[in-house]
Amino acid sequence: MDRETILNIISNSNDSFDLTCENDQKELLLLADKLHSFSMISISEYKEFIELEFPPLMFKLAVKLVESRRLIMDISTPLTVGIVFAMWGEHHRLNKKSKRNPHGENSLETKIEQLNWITQGSNVHWHLYPIDDGCPNNSFGIAHRIAQNSESNSQVNVMRLDDAIPTITGPLKNLDHVDDSKKGGAIILGCQKALDDGMDCVVYTDADNSVHLGQIGLLLSPYMEGNTQVILGNRKHKDSILVKQEERWGVGIKTLRHMQRMIGNQIFSQGIKDTQAAFKLYSHSALVDILKAPTVYDFSFDTDWILAAMEQNKSITTVPFAFIDSAAESASITQGPMTTWYTLLDGLVKAVRARNATHSNEMAAIFDKEVKSYKDLELIIDVLPPELMNVEDYQLGDPKIMSPKALQQWFDKAKSKSKTEHAMA
Numbered sequence: 001m002d003r004e005t006i007l008n009i010i011s012n013s014n015d016s017f018d019l020t021c022e023n024d025q026k027e028l029l030l031l032a033d034k035l036h037s038f039s040m041i042s043i044s045e046y047k048e049f050i051e052l053e054f055p056p057l058m059f060k061l062a063v064k065l066v067e068s069r070r071l072i073m074d075i076s077t078p079l080t081v082g083i084v085f086a087m088w089g090e091h092h093r094l095n096k097k098s099k100r101n102p103h104g105e106n107s108l109e110t111k112i113e114q115l116n117w118i119t120q121g122s123n124v125h126w127h128l129y130p131i132d133d134g135c136p137n138n139s140f141g142i143a144h145r146i147a148q149n150s151e152s153n154s155q156v157n158v159m160r161l162d163d164a165i166p167t168i169t170g171p172l173k174n175l176d177h178v179d180d181s182k183k184g185g186a187i188i189l190g191c192q193k194a195l196d197d198g199m200d201c202v203v204y205t206d207a208d209n210s211v212h213l214g215q216i217g218l219l220l221s222p223y224m225e226g227n228t229q230v231i232l233g234n235r236k237h238k239d240s241i242l243v244k245q246e247e248r249w250g251v252g253i254k255t256l257r258h259m260q261r262m263i264g265n266q267i268f269s270q271g272i273k274d275t276q277a278a279f280k281l282y283s284h285s286a287l288v289d290i291l292k293a294p295t296v297y298d299f300s301f302d303t304d305w306i307l308a309a310m311e312q313n314k315s316i317t318t319v320p321f322a323f324i325d326s327a328a329e330s331a332s333i334t335q336g337p338m339t340t341w342y343t344l345l346d347g348l349v350k351a352v353r354a355r356n357a358t359h360s361n362e363m364a365a366i367f368d369k370e371v372k373s374y375k376d377l378e379l380i381i382d383v384l385p386p387e388l389m390n391v392e393d394y395q396l397g398d399p400k401i402m403s404p405k406a407l408q409q410w411f412d413k414a415k416s417k418s419k420t421e422h423a424m425a
């Protein structure tokens with residue numbers, strides 16, 4: 001293939017990708033099809049183009065899809081994969097974009113199109129499980145209508161968590177009411193249904209378009225080749241594509257991550273840094289063990305499941321992938337980012353204790369004492385301890401950088417100062 005041909009494709013690619021734009025979605029798949037058709041060009045050669053030419057975003061996304069597509073086509077035996085996502089407040093993103101719905105992503109229909117594209121002509125067969133997590137805006141009804149109107153409707157099973165609880169058996173037996181679930185309960189229900197349907201493995205994602213499902217080959221390949229039981233997407237990998245709006249957090253996010261990594265030492269010491277990525281694969285057998293006794297039913301289920309897999313000595317690996325933040329309708333914006341972070345840290349404390357995981361007992365105890373609700377985190381999110389100001393991300397969690405005791409002393413001062421300032425305002 002003439003190098004000039006690829007350079008010409010690169011020069012005509014867009015350097016943006018709008019999750020709400022139907023044309024962008026179609027253009028990406030057309031570009032991926034074109035690059036895939038150049039069978040004489042290897043993925044490593046495409047990656048060299050990326051390293052040397054610094055191509056636009058659309059080209060880099062397309063290369064991820066081509067890599068995934070080629071890996072999918074290498075799967076020689078029939079494989080069934082369930083894809084699960086939870087829905088709460090997704091009424092806007094499920095619907096198409098319009099003047100009245102500016103953040104519409106047509107997300108369910110888009111996922112179906114992406115899954116049909118990536119599995120066409122392959123031995124991989126998919127089934128989609130969108131689960132309503134008690135959405136007050138009828139995500140179930142919207143998703144059910146979209147699914148019924150799809151040519152792939154037999155492959156989509158829209159469910160309501162509210163219909164499955166209370167129950168006296170199974171992984172949801174300790175969940176009394178749908179309002180007590182914050183995503184985790186819905187994901188558990190979807191995964192349990194996928195197991196009941198005999199899926200070989202299950203992929204977890206989010207309800208929005210942030211993760212293009214044309215990338216599932218990146219997860220399926222290590223599962224098929226190495227019999228790896230748990231594959232975790234890693235947005236922090238150098239080969240990942242990450243378009244994320246970090247400005248939603250204050251500078252104090254460093255403090256929260258420092259705490260998180262000390263409490264979750266068993267996870268983070270293994271090089272797993274991106275625990276919350278909504279792009280994970282679990283084998284059938286791994287899920288059976290994980291769902292025997294889930295610790296939490298909220299946003300923190302990710303770390304609980306990773307710890308459960310470690311507890312059962314399941315093989316775990318991570319893979320790079322592309323992620324484009326869908327921030328406008330994010331639950332962390334709707335519910336408040338510190339509500340989400342309080343849930344993550346509180347759930348992590350519960351999980352490491354329940355599973356006897358290696359962790360900083362001192363940091364967990366300080367969290368219990370200092371952080372009673374998301375309001376305590378709001379008092380410190382806009383300030384940063386001097387010890388953490390010039391610290392790189394990979395250093396966070398090291399008690400030599402800032403010990404739990406030093407963190408507690410800083411916490412007391414910062415909270416007291418913040419309360420005084422608010423009182424005087």
